[in-house]
Amino acid sequence: MDGAAKYFFARHTGTPVINRLRPIFRTAPIILAVAMLTLAGGWFGHVLGTRMRISSDRAAITSYSDQLLAHAIDVIAETNGAIDAANASPQDFCSPAEIELMRNMLFAARNLKDIGRIKDGHLICSTILGKTDGSVPMPQGPYTQLADGTRIYPDTPLAVSDSNAPVVDRGNANAVIDPRAFDTLKDPPFHYGIFYGDVGKKHLARIFGEGDAVVPAPADGVAWSLKSGILRRDGCSEASGLCISVWARLSELDAFSHGIVNAIMLLGAALGALGGLTWVNFRRRDQSLMARLSRALAHEELTLLYQPVVNVADGKIVGAEALVRWQSNESKGDFVPPDVFIAIAEQKGIAGRVTRYVLNRAIEEMAETLRLHDGFRITINIVASDLSDPKFFAALDDGLRRGGLSPRQIGIELTERSTADSSAAIEGIARLRSRGHIVYLDDFGTGYSSLSYLGELDVDVLKMDRAFTRTVGTDAVTVSIVPQIIDMAIKHNLSILVEGIETAAQATYFRNLPVPVMGQGWYYGKPVSAAALTKQLEQQDGIVAVKKGRKRSRQSLRKTGSSR
Ligand SMILES: Nc1nc2c(ncn2[C@@H]2O[C@H](COP(=O)(O)O[C@H]3[C@@H](O)[C@H](n4cnc5c(=O)[nH]c(N)nc54)O[C@@H]3COP(=O)(O)O)[C@@H](O)[C@H]2O)c(=O)[nH]1
Numbered sequence: 001m002d003g004a005a006k007y008f009f010a011r012h013t014g015t016p017v018i019n020r021l022r023p024i025f026r027t028a029p030i031i032l033a034v035a036m037l038t039l040a041g042g043w044f045g046h047v048l049g050t051r052m053r054i055s056s057d058r059a060a061i062t063s064y065s066d067q068l069l070a071h072a073i074d075v076i077a078e079t080n081g082a083i084d085a086a087n088a089s090p091q092d093f094c095s096p097a098e099i100e101l102m103r104n105m106l107f108a109a110r111n112l113k114d115i116g117r118i119k120d121g122h123l124i125c126s127t128i129l130g131k132t133d134g135s136v137p138m139p140q141g142p143y144t145q146l147a148d149g150t151r152i153y154p155d156t157p158l159a160v161s162d163s164n165a166p167v168v169d170r171g172n173a174n175a176v177i178d179p180r181a182f183d184t185l186k187d188p189p190f191h192y193g194i195f196y197g198d199v200g201k202k203h204l205a206r207i208f209g210e211g212d213a214v215v216p217a218p219a220d221g222v223a224w225s226l227k228s229g230i231l232r233r234d235g236c237s238e239a240s241g242l243c244i245s246v247w248a249r250l251s252e253l254d255a256f257s258h259g260i261v262n263a264i265m266l267l268g269a270a271l272g273a274l275g276g277l278t279w280v281n282f283r284r285r286d287q288s289l290m291a292r293l294s295r296a297l298a299h300e301e302l303t304l305l306y307q308p309v310v311n312v313a314d315g316k317i318v319g320a321e322a323l324v325r326w327q328s329n330e331s332k333g334d335f336v337p338p339d340v341f342i343a344i345a346e347q348k349g350i351a352g353r354v355t356r357y358v359l360n361r362a363i364e365e366m367a368e369t370l371r372l373h374d375g376f377r378i379t380i381n382i383v384a385s386d387l388s389d390p391k392f393f394a395a396l397d398d399g400l401r402r403g404g405l406s407p408r409q410i411g412i413e414l415t416e417r418s419t420a421d422s423s424a425a426i427e428g429i430a431r432l433r434s435r436g437h438i439v440y441l442d443d444f445g446t447g448y449s450s451l452s453y454l455g456e457l458d459v460d461v462l463k464m465d466r467a468f469t470r471t472v473g474t475d476a477v478t479v480s481i482v483p484q485i486i487d488m489a490i491k492h493n494l495s496i497l498v499e500g501i502e503t504a505a506q507a508t509y510f511r512n513l514p515v516p517v518m519g520q521g522w523y524y525g526k527p528v529s530a531a532a533l534t535k536q537l538e539q540q541d542g543i544v545a546v547k548k549g550r551k552r553s554r555q556s557l558r559k560t561g562s563s564r
Pocket residue numbers: 307321322323324337338339342354355358381382383442443466499500501502520521522523527
């Protein structure tokens with residue numbers, strides 16, 4: 001295809017467009033997720049901030065309401081006191097002596113404007129007017145009458161001036177409350193209404209405050225409401241006969257609390273964004289690790305080390321565990337620990353590729369040694385998914401055939417974790433054993449299964465986790481579990497491989513057990529290369545491979561009497 005044809009083909013199949021859109025498809029969901037988390041964080045911050053702000057606004061309103069109530073109690077006490085004293089006056093009705101008496105009472109009061117005597121709906125005398133001609137009528141406006149005969153006239157035009165004030169009368173006396181009695185307590189943006197009367201029967205008159213005719217709801221207590229951006233508190237006290245309503249527009253309340261809400265909202269948004277970016281970062285890191293691992297497998301960058309397994313009785317090597325190593329070429333030769341990349345490979349579904357890689361490589365590197373050392377065995381670690389993966393079983397068959405090995409020479413290690421789905425594990429283990437492989441239960445005792453669960457898993461060897469080995473010779477509580485695990489293995493007719501033997505004392509402890517055990521650990525040898533392990537075996541068994549594919553043992557050579 002020439003250039004023009006290629007261009008035509010590409011154009012008409014839409015490839016360049018898709019290629020150009022690909023980064024958008026890839027990044028759009030990430031941007032969307034981060035944006036959503038940012039918005040969710042902001043929303044959460046806003047809700048939290050608003051709650052905090054409302055609770056602080058409530059505290060401010062409550063404190064203001066308490067001040068008003070305390071003052072209202074004084075005002076009402078003075079009013080009632082003056083009316084009662086006038087009614088009980090020992091002087092002649094509206095005599096100069098009685099007017100003098102009332103004037104003295106007025107001077108002593110701080111919140112009253114006038115005190116008077118009334119008869120037949122007319123003011124007969126008062127502290128300000130003195131004795132009238134009897135033609136001054138009592139206020140004609142609406143009033144609230146209480147059970148004891150008290151009448152409350154809210155905001156009444158006064159006879160003595162052109163101002164309005166609340167007037168209370170009872171019996172033959174009345175008192176005019178100073179209309180500015182609450183002026184010193186005015187505190188914008190708070191608004192208030194002060195009601196007096198019979199709280200229990202909700203028979204109340206507004207004596208002060210703004211023209212909100214709504215009578216507070218609670219008989220004795222407090223009610224809050226938030227409507228149309230107005231926060232309102234209605235509080236009543238039956239004992240004083242007073243109800244105080246205080247309200248304020250949220251938008252006018254303390255600018256500082258607005259600042260707090262905004263700050264918390266921004267903090268929430270920032271935390272949401274941070275969470276989103278961290279998630280993206282982890283995802284990218286996992287994905288890039290995954291992509292690198294995939295390339296490393298394709299380029300055969302992963303290597304193997306082999307850790308000797310010995311017969312504890314005489315220290316002779318009877319096997320080795322293949323352990324994968326990854327020195328990533330792409331990140332300046334960084335070592336990535338196997339438990340890290342195996343876990344991610346398992347999550348992303350490519351752990352099976354690692355298992356098959358390790359199996360193939362181990363057979364490639366160790367087949368000759370395995371053929372020469374009859375009782376010697378290499379074990380490989382597998383993951384849960386391998387137990388039901390046909391590719392794994394095919395790779396086993398293929399590897400054994402290529403290496404000319406018997407299945408007993410390739411042992412399979414699976415962890416307690418991979419046996420958690422017990423029915424698949426039981427089936428997989430049975431399949432491996434029926435093919436002649438020796439199956440090891442790794443990390444035994446670390447928690448995924450109980451000791452009794454062992455009976456269900458038909459394995460050959462129990463690998464006791466090094467967490468228990470470490471306790472030998474110490475006072476750790478778990479040391480008591482070691483004999484229990486050994487007993488359990490004996491009871492189930494299992495061989496025992498003790499992991500992590502690091503000291504001579506530990507080696508002695510396991511050597512002195514009543515049953516023979518295998519051991520693995522730094523005391524016997526750290527993981528080494530295939531060549532180093534082969535050398536150790538050659539030294540141990542006196543067997544060497546003859547170069548260029550002619551493989552014979554010294555022993556067999558000695559037996560046939562031939563020399564090199
Ligand atoms: N599925 C696969 N899992 C694998 C493979 N290769 C390794 N692994 C698993 O990764 C985990 C870590 O392994 P590693 O870092 O290789 O550590 C092994 C030994 O080096 C270490 N060890 C051995 N002896 C001692 C000792 O005396 N002290 C001590 N502190 N550590 C010691 O133990 C690890 C082997 O453990 P185990 O497998 O339980 O026998 C580990 O879980 C590996 O299984 C792989 O190819 N596939």
